[in-house]
Amino acid sequence: MRETRRNTRTLLLAGFGGLLILMAFAGLDTMQVLRTIQNRNDAIRSEFLNRNRFLNQIRSDLYVSGTYVRDYLLEPEPSKAESHRTGLENARRNMETAVRQYARLLRESEQKPFANLERELAQYWQVLAPVMRWDAQQRQTAGYAFLRDEVYPRRTAMLGLADAISALNERQLTTGNGQVSDLFSSFRVRLSLTLIVTLGLGLLLASYSMSRILSLERESNARFQETAQARVELKQLSARLVDAQETERRAISRELHDEVGQSLSALVVGLGNLAASVQTAHTPNLIAQIAELRKLAGSSVGVVRNMALLLRPSMLDDLGLIPALQWQAREVSKRSGVVVDFAGEEIVEHLSDEQKTAIYRVVQEALHNCEKHAGAKEIRIKVRQQQDTLLLSIQDDGCGIEPFAQQGLGLRGMQERIENLGGMFNVESEVGRGSLITVRLPIEKHARN
Amino acid sequence: MQEIRILLADDHSVMRSGLRVLLERQPGFRVIAEAADGRETVDMAEAHLPDVLVVDIAMPRLNGIDAVREITGKHPKIAVIILSMHSDEGYVLRALKAGARGYLLKDSPEADLIGAIRAVHDGKAFFSPAISKMLAEDYLRHLRQRGGEDTYELLTAREREVLHMLAEGRSNKEVASILNLSLYTVETHRSNILQKLNLKGTPELILYAVRKGVIS
Incomplete structure (x- = not known):
C-alpha cells in the first residue's frame, strides 16, 4: 500500500516535472531561435547594404573619373585642365578606398570578378598615367580619340564587372534569406515535435x-461503506447486548423473586411452625435459636426482594410502565430526599417490552444522574401519549450539563436505546440551571398488545 | 363461633403445608382446600366457596390477582388476602382493585396471617404493618416535600367518620345503618370524600386511609 503510494507520487512528480521542463525548453528554444533569426537577418541586410554602398561608390567614382578625364582632355586652358586632373586624382583615391573596403568584405564567389575588376582598374589607371602628363597640344590632337578608344570601353567593361559583383551580392542576399527560412522551418519542425x-x-x-x-x-467509497456497515453492525450488536442484558436481568430477578424468595418465605413459615411445636418441649434455648433463624430468613426475603427490584422491577412486567416509574420515583425520593414529581397517569399503555424497558431505563439513568451528579433538589418526570407518540420529559434543577457530561456514557446509552427503537432523544442543559431530557418514541409500530 | 373455612393457594407446596400447619393450630380455622396455580384456585373457590381465600400473586397459568378478580366478581362474599413478595403500593392497589381486602408480605406471613384472616372475615381491610408503615411514610414525605396542605383537613367530621368506615370495608348500606343516615346521604358523602381527596374508587380510598393511618 505504502509502496504503491510512493510509486504513484514518484510517477506524478516525474510526469509533471517532465511536462514543465518540456514546456520551458520549448519556450526557451523559441526565444533563442527567434533571436538568432533576427540577428542573421540584420547581419545579412547590413552586409548587403554595405557592399552595395561600396559598389555604388566605385561605380559613381568610375563615372566621375570618366567625366574628369573627358573634361581634362578636352580643356584647352592649362589651369582648368589642372583642376580637372586634381578632381580625377581625388576620384581615384576615393575609388581605391572603396575598393579596399570592399575587398575586406569579399566572398569567395566574388573573388574572380573582383580580381578582374582590380586588374581592369589597375590597367585603367596605368593607361591614364601618361595622358596626365600630356600638354595642351597633345590633348587637342589625340584627346578625343583616346577617350573613344581607351577610356570609354574600359569604363564600360569595369561597370559591367561592378554590375556582375552587384548581382552576386544580390544573389548572396537571396541565399541568406533562404538560410534564414531554412533555420525557421527546422525550428518549426522542432517546435512541433516538442x-x-x-x-x-x-x-x-x-x-x-x-x-x-x-x-x-472507489477505494475510499468502499472503505466508507465498510465503516458505515461496521457502525450499523456495532449498533445492532449494542442493541442485542442491551436486550440480552435485560433478558438476563429479568430471568435472574424472576428467579430470585419467585424461587429464592418464595422458598425463604416457606422457610419463615416452617420455622415459625417449628418454634410453635417445640414450645411444648420446654427448650427455651432451641426456641431462641429457631426465632433467630426465622428472623434471618425473614430479612433474607427482604434482601432478595430488593436485589430483584434492583435488577429489574417486577412492576414493569406485572403492572406496566407507569406503576414501575411511580415506584422508581418514590424509591429515589425516599433514598435521596430529592423531590421527584411524577405525572403520567393518563397514558394508554400499548407499549412493547423493549419500549417499556427503554423508557424505564432512561428514567432510571436520568434519576441516577440527577441524584448523584447534578445535585438536584427537584425532579419532574412527565410521561404522556400524543397520538402515536410517547412523550417523556425529565427536568431537574441541578447544576446543568457539566457534571452531566462526565456521565457521557450513560447519556449516550440512553440515546442509543431510544434511537434503536426509532425514537428521538434530546438533552437541553444550561450550567447552573438544570437540564431537560426529552424523549419522543413512536409507539404504534412496536405495539404488540 | 362459626368455623372459618379457608382456601390456600400457592405454587410452593412447602409454603402451603407450612401455612396449613400454622392455620390449623388455630381453633376455629379450617383449611378446606389447597390450590397450586391460579386456574386451580378459581376452580377450588367455585367448588368449595370458602370464607377466606389466602392467595399468592406469582403463580403459574393464572396469576393471583387475575384469579382473585375472577373469583370476587362472581362471589363477592369470599374474603381475599393476598400473600405476596411485593411491597410496592402499585401491587397493593392492584390487589385492592381486584377485590382483595387484605395484603400481607411474605417476610413475616405467620405473624399477621391469623389477625388478617379474622379481620377480612369481619369485612375489614388488613395490611402488613410493614406496608401500612411504608404507605404512611410515603404520604408524610410527600406532604413534607411539597408543603401542600393535608387534604384530610378538607373533610368534615362526618365525612371522616364515613371515610373510616368505608376504608374498614363496610358497605354504604352498613355505614348508613350504623350512622343512622339514609343510603343516599352516605353515597353523597362518599362521592364528596373521593372528590376532595382526588381519589378514584374504594381501593384508592382504602390506600389513602392506610396512608393517613386512619386504619392499619
Missing part, C-alpha cells in the same frame, strides 16, 4: 492521474 511530445505526455499524465483518482475514490 509540442506533440508535451501534449502526449500531458495526456498520459492526465489519464494516469484520472485513473488513480478514480481508483482512490
